[in-house]
Amino acid sequence: MDTLTDGVITLVRWRREDLDVLVRTADGSRDHLGDWLVWATGGYDRAKGEEFLTGAEQRWENGQSQDYAICTPESVVAGGCGLINRDPGREIGYWLAKEHTGRGYVTRAAALLVAESWRQGATFVEIRHDERNERSAAVPRRLGFTPHRQEPAGEPVAPACAGINHVWRLTRPG
Ligand SMILES: CC(C)(COP(=O)(O)OP(=O)(O)OC[C@H]1O[C@@H](n2cnc3c(N)ncnc32)[C@H](O)[C@@H]1OP(=O)(O)O)[C@@H](O)C(=O)NCCC(=O)NCCS
Numbered sequence: 001m002d003t004l005t006d007g008v009i010t011l012v013r014w015r016r017e018d019l020d021v022l023v024r025t026a027d028g029s030r031d032h033l034g035d036w037l038v039w040a041t042g043g044y045d046r047a048k049g050e051e052f053l054t055g056a057e058q059r060w061e062n063g064q065s066q067d068y069a070i071c072t073p074e075s076v077v078a079g080g081c082g083l084i085n086r087d088p089g090r091e092i093g094y095w096l097a098k099e100h101t102g103r104g105y106v107t108r109a110a111a112l113l114v115a116e117s118w119r120q121g122a123t124f125v126e127i128r129h130d131e132r133n134e135r136s137a138a139v140p141r142r143l144g145f146t147p148h149r150q151e152p153a154g155e156p157v158a159p160a161c162a163g164i165n166h167v168w169r170l171t172r173p174g
Helices: 015-025 030-034 046-061 105-119 134-142
Strands: 003-005 009-015 065-071 077-086 087-097 124-130 148-153 165-171
Touching: 003 105, 009 105, 015 030, 015 046, 015 065, 015 077, 046 065, 065 105, 077 105, 087 105, 105 124, 105 134, 124 134, 134 165
Parallel strands: 087 124
Antiparallel strands: 003 009, 009 065, 065 077, 077 087, 124 165, 148 165
16 A cells, blocks of 8 residues: 555655655754664765665565655654565564654554554564664554564664664464
């Protein structure tokens, strides 16, 4: 589905024409994001944005992942999230510009992606984060995921990270 909404936030499939807003949003929070996400460490420029949007289009078409902008009730792009195909499961990733944190937008986005996963027939959904990333850990906890495993992160790791990932899992009900 190109668009998902819960009546408050809307997830909108990233398109190549979103380059300006993507770069502005991610680079505008370069320290907040770069601490935890290696792709944002050192800033987010147009080359990174173009690479992401081109890759996202290909991954969507070949069924590898679905990447969305998270849009606020005022239709402002607040961040991004993605649903990665890990058949028979799915994995959710997310980020928010700093000024849009603390309002539940990413918890809402993840809930929408969980519902989309069940709609697609997935049997489980996972969320992974570095063990020091407490803000990220709060998202799966709020949504009823349970701790599933820990594993070393691949290199390189972002500066605030310990390099150990915690993986949470939610199993399809019924
Ligand atoms: C991880 C990250 C997305 C979490 O952002 P966040 O703002 O804490 O998460 P949410 O948008 O779900 O907001 C939750 C907050 O909104 C509040 N909130 C308000 N309304 C809410 C609602 N309807 N539902 C859930 N929470 C709500 C919650 O109480 C919580 O605030 P609190 O922690 O003060 O209690 C953000 O810290 C981030 O972008 N970090 C950098 C990138 C990153 O680490 N990405 C993840 C890599 S694994």
